[in-house]
Amino acid sequence: MPDIQNIMDQYHDLPFLIQLAWALSGVLSIAIVLLTIYLKIIRSYLRKKAQHHLAYKNKYEIFLVEYLYSGNDDGSLSDTQQTIIKKLKTSVKNKAKRKVIISILYKLMNEVSGEMSDYIKTLYHETGLINFAIDRLYNKNWYIAAKGIGELTRFNIEDVNEKVSEYALHPRREVRNEAHLYLVNLFRFEGLEFLNNLKTPLSEWAQVQLLETLQKFDDQQICDIKPWLRSSNNSVVLFALKLAKIYNQFEVQDTLMELLNHENKTVRIASIEVLTNLYGLEAKEMLKANFKDLSLEEQISFFEMLEKLVIPSDEPFIEKHLFHKNFEIQLLALKILKSINLDKFMAIDKKSNHKKANPEILKFVKST
Amino acid sequence: MDTSTVKIILQILHYLFFAYAFAAITSYIVLSIISGKETIDYLKKNSFVDYKDILSSTMSPSITIIAPAYNESLNIVENVRSLLSNHYVNYNVIIINDGSKDDSLERLIEAYELEKADFIINEKIKTQPLREGVFKSKNPAFEKLMVIDKENGGKADALNMGLNISKSKYVACIDVDCLLLENALQKMIKPFLEVTNAKVIAAGGVIRIANSCTIKGGKLVDVNLPKNLLVQSQILEYLRAFLLGRMAWSRLNGLLVISGAFGILDKETAIAVGGYDTQTVGEDMEIIVRMRRYMEEKKEKYRVSYIPDPLCWTEAPDSYKIFISQRNRWTRGTIETLRKHRKIGFNRNYGSFGLLSYPYWLIFERLAPIIETIGLLYFMILVILREVRWEYALSFLILSYLFSVLFSIVALYSEELTFHEYKKKGTGYKLVLLSALEPFVLHPFILYAAVKGNYDYYFNKKKKWGTMTRKGLATTP
Numbered sequence: 068m069p070d071i072q073n074i075m076d077q078y079h080d081l082p083f084l085i086q087l088a089w090a091l092s093g094v095l096s097i098a099i100v101l102l103t104i105y106l107k108i109i110r111s112y113l114r115k116k117a118q119h120h121l122a123y124k125n126k127y128e129i130f131l132v133e134y135l136y137s138g139n140d141d142g143s144l145s146d147t148q149q150t151i152i153k154k155l156k157t158s159v160k161n162k163a164k165r166k167v168i169i170s171i172l173y174k175l176m177n178e179v180s181g182e183m184s185d186y187i188k189t190l191y192h193e194t195g196l197i198n199f200a201i202d203r204l205y206n207k208n209w210y211i212a213a214k215g216i217g218e219l220t221r222f223n224i225e226d227v228n229e230k231v232s233e234y235a236l237h238p239r240r241e242v243r244n245e246a247h248l249y250l251v252n253l254f255r256f257e258g259l260e261f262l263n264n265l266k267t268p269l270s271e272w273a274q275v276q277l278l279e280t281l282q283k284f285d286d287q288q289i290c291d292i293k294p295w296l297r298s299s300n301n302s303v304v305l306f307a308l309k310l311a312k313i314y315n316q317f318e319v320q321d322t323l324m325e326l327l328n329h330e331n332k333t334v335r336i337a338s339i340e341v342l343t344n345l346y347g348l349e350a351k352e353m354l355k356a357n358f359k360d361l362s363l364e365e366q367i368s369f370f371e372m373l374e375k376l377v378i379p380s381d382e383p384f385i386e387k388h389l390f391h392k393n394f395e396i397q398l399l400a401l402k403i404l405k406s407i408n409l410d411k412f413m414a415i416d417k418k419s420n421h422k423k424a425n426p427e428i429l430k431f432v433k434s435t
Numbered sequence: 436m437d438t439s440t441v442k443i444i445l446q447i448l449h450y451l452f453f454a455y456a457f458a459a460i461t462s463y464i465v466l467s468i469i470s471g472k473e474t475i476d477y478l479k480k481n482s483f484v485d486y487k488d489i490l491s492s493t494m495s496p497s498i499t500i501i502a503p504a505y506n507e508s509l510n511i512v513e514n515v516r517s518l519l520s521n522h523y524v525n526y527n528v529i530i531i532n533d534g535s536k537d538d539s540l541e542r543l544i545e546a547y548e549l550e551k552a553d554f555i556i557n558e559k560i561k562t563q564p565l566r567e568g569v570f571k572s573k574n575p576a577f578e579k580l581m582v583i584d585k586e587n588g589g590k591a592d593a594l595n596m597g598l599n600i601s602k603s604k605y606v607a608c609i610d611v612d613c614l615l616l617e618n619a620l621q622k623m624i625k626p627f628l629e630v631t632n633a634k635v636i637a638a639g640g641v642i643r644i645a646n647s648c649t650i651k652g653g654k655l656v657d658v659n660l661p662k663n664l665l666v667q668s669q670i671l672e673y674l675r676a677f678l679l680g681r682m683a684w685s686r687l688n689g690l691l692v693i694s695g696a697f698g699i700l701d702k703e704t705a706i707a708v709g710g711y712d713t714q715t716v717g718e719d720m721e722i723i724v725r726m727r728r729y730m731e732e733k734k735e736k737y738r739v740s741y742i743p744d745p746l747c748w749t750e751a752p753d754s755y756k757i758f759i760s761q762r763n764r765w766t767r768g769t770i771e772t773l774r775k776h777r778k779i780g781f782n783r784n785y786g787s788f789g790l791l792s793y794p795y796w797l798i799f800e801r802l803a804p805i806i807e808t809i810g811l812l813y814f815m816i817l818v819i820l821r822e823v824r825w826e827y828a829l830s831f832l833i834l835s836y837l838f839s840v841l842f843s844i845v846a847l848y849s850e851e852l853t854f855h856e857y858k859k860k861g862t863g864y865k866l867v868l869l870s871a872l873e874p875f876v877l878h879p880f881i882l883y884a885a886v887k888g889n890y891d892y893y894f895n896k897k898k899k900w901g902t903m904t905r906k907g908l909a910t911t912p
Contacts, residue, residue, distance in 0.1 A: 081826065082827075084827070085826050085830045088827075088830035088833075088834045089830050091834055092830065092833050095841050096837060099837065099840055102844050103844065103867050106844070106847060106863055106867065107864075109848075110851060113851065114858065114860070210479040210480065210483070213483050214482060217485065241483075245483065268631035268632075269631075270628060270629045271496070271627075271628040272625060272629040274494075275492050275494050275495050275628070276485075276489070278492070278494050279488035279489075279491070279492045279494070280488065309494065313494075394557040394559075395557070398557075427555060428555060431553065431554075431555035435553050
């Protein structure tokens with residue numbers, strides 16, 4: 068005790084800065100010791116959690132596979148299935164077990180179809196898993212709500228479509244995306260109606276996911292995409308252009324022609340690409356006439372269009388641009404000329420002293 | 436000068452050192468708080484994301500992996516196999532054999548059934564010419580692979596060749612000896628596709644150390660803590676730098692560097708700025724600074740993103756000689772980049788880039804080793820003159836040491852609560868112990884390398900990359 072008293076007295080006699088440094092060192096030392104102990108606890112917890120996860124996974128995988136393959140011939144639930152549902156009903160009350168069951172069901176849902184898929188949906192309802200997902204929809208945390216929507220999408224739960232529709236215009240991009248995927252997953256092209264009112268940009272990430280979802284269905288009967296091609300939201304226009312390309316929308320060619328004069332360059336370029344795909348000969352003539360007014364990127368896209376849609380009467384135009392200052396255009400022009408008039412192409416050496424001519428390109432096109 | 440003036444000058448000097456240390460520590464605390472917030476947000480945002488569609492979609496944007504190789508004959512076949520096993524659909528791999536003197540090309544030709552292909556290069560960026568030419572595989576199984584054999588021009592030149600050849604919208608520039616996880620591309624491309632209010636010009640990920648890890652068939656199957664103390668210390672250093680530093684700068688949109696080991700660039704912007712600078716040894720930092728500068732000057736909204744997932748695993752130097760050479764180069768790269776773009780510093784025309792990121796790098800990265808060295812020299816002079824006030828010196832030395840230990844432990848928490856890669860029993864204690872040892876086994880060498888880097892930069896201009904001998908990651912067939 069006298070030693071401690073002595074140390075305390077000495078401490079009080081120290082200048083303020085030194086007192087502060089020692090006090091902070093004391094706090095840091097305690098923090099280091101406590102954090103080290105806690106780190107040990109966390110690591111042990113994480114290891115145990117992983118072990119439990121594995122054990123649950125093994126257990127419930129067997130249960131669920133047995134459930135799937137023990138149905139009655141008439142499609143009704145067998146006694147075995149009902150017993151499994153009863154057991155799972157208790158298990159899903161535990162969060163960790165619920166997580167494992169859901170992850171196995173996701174996996175199975177991707178692997179099976181038809182009757183099996185219906186069994187999974189029945190199990191999802193009967194065990195009460197659906198209620199946990201629906202509860203998430205009402206959670207004040209956006210990411211929990213988004214997670215809930217994602218889960219309901221994967222199990223094709225239609226009952227909550229009105230509630231999920233409310234999220235289609237949610238201020239958080241991530242929640243909106245999940246809601247859009249839900250709607251498209253359930254209602255296919257009709258689910259895209261949210262595009263009519265979408266004021267926020269539709270990210271490329273969301274667009275790819277929506278397109279992939281749409282392509283999963285057997286019924287590829289697409290709805291009218293004209294309103295979206297005319298949308299004031301550029302991302303919606305770009306998405307509609309992708310739809311037009313994938314689903315060969317010949318009937319919207321006129322609208323696509325209008326888009327060649329769109330104020331947004333990306334939209335104009337995407338329109339040229341779609342029209343190329345749709346053999347838009349009218350568009351080709353229009354672009355040819357306005358070639359000088361196009362941006363360089365549009366000019367390149369146009370030459371890519373010409374590569375596909377060229378006809379002999381395009382020859383004078385191509386000849387005019389054989390030595391275009393741009394590498395890609397020069398390459399494409401030479402390739403196109405070679406494809407429509409080999410003799411003229413072979414005689415080109417005489418002209419190749421043109422100041423913008425790239426002899427490497429000519430050599431390459433000749434050799435290929 | 437009378438003694439009172441000297442005393443006043445010394446007093447001012449003391450306060451300057453103190454203020455610098457205080458500012459550095461405060462910045463670490465602030466950055467780690469921001470980093471924590473960013474990591475939590477990232478995990479929340481990605482907790483429900485289904486990457487499956489992006490993975491298999493042909494509508495997803497194309498990515499070219501550009502991997503320069505120089506005398507990598509030992510592991511090149513395995514490394515390329517690993518690059519070809521990515522799960523993303525719309526990607527291709529360009530290996531640039533940068534004038535290797537060994538049999539790298541022959542090994543690739545044999546292993547991947549390569550044949551010479553007709554190819555024309557649109558030389559948007561000037562590079563060294565082709566040597567043997569362009570090679571593609573006869574085997575459709577390797578249709579994603581292209582090998583370019585060119586004259587030696589250095590890593591930056593090889594990457595520029597890749598930029599010229601790539602037809603993709605995005606390029607992933609990587610070190611050929613890095614191990615890229617199968618889901619790396621789909622995760623790294625997400626920031627480019629999801630941000631709608633700005634153009635993402637580059638994205639980087641956390642780099643992890645693969646020494647002693649088990650790799651099977653080009654895949655990482657088991658993460659181990661290496662026995663070598665130097666490598667262990669670097670693991671801790673990387674955790675701190677990536678999980679507590681760069682995540683914070685990502686949130687502040689203030690990242691100045693995307694690791695050359697693995698990063699994705701928007702090709703259009705990379706070419707618009709003239710590609711990689713072949714005159715610097717810090718080409719990975721320099722191109723990011725130049726791309727940012729270009730966007731700022733164009734007054735276009737942009738972002739440089741970062742994700743915390745451990746997607747790329749690399750081999751760290753396991754000898755002090757190689758380690759010092761590597762850090763020496765990093766120091767020279769930083770000096771070169773900051774000097775080249777000094778116009779940005781403290782210039783409000785560049786917004787937070789000029790007023791926050793650049794000054795931070797200048798003061799706490801570029802100048803830190805110099806200030807530390809001056810501090811040490813000054814302290815030694817005081818010791819010789821018997822002018823040290825030991826009660827101050829000791830208390831602050833202990834305080835700064837404890838802070839550095841605590842900071843490393845916080846980095847360990849960040850790792851445990853997010854990706855928990857070092858799962859094995861006993862590793863936790865080792866890492867905590869390492870937090871206590873690292874200031875002695877790693878920091879002095881970092882300081883030495885940085886001082887040497889400064890010296891070489893100013894007085895040894897001929898020095899370029901230095902030696903970086905790699906042993907190759909241990910693989911199990």
